[in-house]
Amino acid sequence: MRISCFIFLLLPFLLLGQTKQQAKIDSLLVELPRKQDDTLKVKFLHEISFAYSNLNPDEGVKYSNVALALSEKLDYPKGIAASIAMLAVNYNVKTEYGKAIALNQKALAQYQKLKDKRSVASIYANVSEIYLGLSKYPEALRNSFEALKIYEEFKKDPNTAQVLENIGHVYYEQKKYNKTKKYYSQALDIYNESGSQRDIARCMGNMARVFQSGKEYQKALDYLFSALKTNQDLGMPNSVQGNMANIGIVYIKLKEYEKAVHYHSEALRISEELGFKNNIAINNGNLGNTYLRMEMDPKNVTIGKNSNNIRSAIHHLENAVAICKDIGFSAPQIEFSENLTEAYTLAENYKMAYSTLKSSILLRDSIFSKQSQIELSKLETKRDLSLKNKDIIIKNKELEINQLEDENDRMLYISGILILFIVIFTIVRYLIKQMRSHDNAMAKLIRIQSHEIRGPIASILGLSQLFNFNKPDDPANKELIEGINILANNLDEVVIQVINDTKEKKI
Known part of the structure; x- marks a missing residue:
């Protein structure tokens, strides 16, 4: 009941926020006919285009093109470059990334010709995003x-914070949370000094992800709800849905699934209204993952391959993976494909589970390859050359690069996986036998076995049936083994948790 009431109370805030943003655009449009065809009108058109970028990027493109045509008529080189850059901003929001990159490169060449260093830096930042x-x-x-190299030439340039935040994003995706927190903190300090509420809210939302990764869930929620309130007041619907999505993720971690479903559903609704494919994909994936976790929770009593939770999970996760493929959204596609593999396994659709797992493994190998890690480390080294303690930093980075380059690909063997499976299964049986004297503890373990162990075991058995024993060197066998290894690791984590619980309760 409390959740339903909250939905009712939240909707007016969202509508009010969008109304404020539209009101700003309306006031700009009323003023537009009074403007003469000069350079000031070009800048005014850019303001309208940017205002539309977070609400209706198609209109943003329209006004950017008007600004471009007027700039060319006035022979206004800086206006031409800025109009092309603004087109890139709107195409980026529309998830037409190829066009956005091409337009940014065109704007970059214009700004370099004009020797406008700050604008050159802004284009680099946009392309990075x-x-x-x-x-x-x-x-x-x-x-x-x-x-960053250009912005650091100017004292306290406000755009420095945005670049620091983007660097934090890269390290977050690489799961290097200490570096992520470092760059987010530097950015947040600059935003707090400037007093920009929009930027503060966005950075707080990003910082919350770091706290969530460190299992500081209440701190993450505090940051997210603060950011959500600010974005609602500012009328930033796209930022609102992002905050809601992150709040939903925290509630999944807290196993408060009804709240998670609520926030992810609201985030999906807003992103569908805005028509932003990347956010539609993410929110579908988050919602599907929520239903999957609900199904696997030991407290769930409506289990079964045809349960509503499983059907909902598969529906939303399939949508998410399809959209990610369409727009080239690779990292989320990997995560949602792995979740979809779990859902197919619980639905006993082993053929689709194997096919999805195979695709996600290939994609993960291409994105998180050693070569990519080497490139990142080399870039960090180049950056650190301009900082203090050069000798120490260079040695550390060179060592990191050498370690990455010297790593050899490890072959996985089916016999090792089977032995690991037998050992894990034996441990589980032993634990069950030991816990029979304690009814409550036994009930909990049975729930864990039926939900969290059942899935990986069923998957391993299903995938092992596909192993080509007649031709051990079949390339498909390696992929099967990699899939079995992933599932075995998941099973191992569950067993470790059971062991820890056993020690804590002295069963």
Whole structure:
């Protein structure tokens, strides 16, 4: 009941926020006919285009093109470059990344010709953000460092914070949370000094992800609800849905699934209204993952391959994976494909589970390859050359690069996986036998076995049936083994948790 009431109370805030943003646009449009065809009108058109970028990027493109045509008529080179850059901003929001990159490169050439260093830096920052969305992390970091190098030539340039935040994003995707927190903290300090509420809210939302990764869930929620309130007041629907999505993720971690479903559903509704494919994909994936976790929770009593939770999970996760493929959203596609593999396994659809797992393994290998890690480390080294303690930093980075380059690909053997499975299964049986004297503890373990162990075991059995024993060197066998290894690791984590619980309760 409390959740339903909250939905009712939240909706007016969202509508009010969008109304404020539209009111700003309306006031700009009323003023537009009074403007003469001069350079000031070009800048005014850019303001309208940017205001539309967070609400209706198609209209943003329209006004950017009007600004471009007027700039060319006036022979206004800086206006031409800025109009092209503003087009890139709107195409980026529309998830037409190829166009956005091409337009940014065109604007970059214009600004370099004009020797406008600050604008050159801003284009590098924009391109970095696009590459980040495409999971091309070395390119994202390279462009961010180029931007940062220029901004650092100017004292307290406010755009420095945005670049620091983008660098934090790259390290977050690489799960290097200490570095992520370092760059987010530097950015937040600058935003607090400038007093920009929009930027503070966005950075607080990003910082919350770091706290969530460190299992500081209440701190993450405090940051997210603060950011959500600010974005509602500012009328930023796209930022609102992002905050809601992150709040939903925290509630999944807290196993408060009804609240998670609520926030992810609201985030999906807003993103569908805005028509932003990347956010539609993410919110579908988050919602599907929520239903999957609900099904696997030991407290769930409506289990079964045809349960509503499983059907909902598969529906939303399939939508998410399809959209990610369509727009080249690789990193989320990996995560949602792995979740979809779990859902197919619980639905006893082993053929689809194997096919999805195979695709996600290939994609993960291409994105998180050793070569990518080497490139990132090399870029960090180049950046650190301009900082203090050069000799120590260079040695540390060179060692990191050498370690990455010297690593050899490890072959996985079916016999080792089977032995691991037998050992794990034996441990589980032993634990069950030991816990029979304690009814409550036994009930909990049975729930764990039926939900969290059942899935991986069923998957391993299903995938092992596909192993080609007649031709051990079949390339498909390696992929099968990798899939079994992933599932065995998941099972191992569950067993470790059971062992820890057993020690804590002295069963």
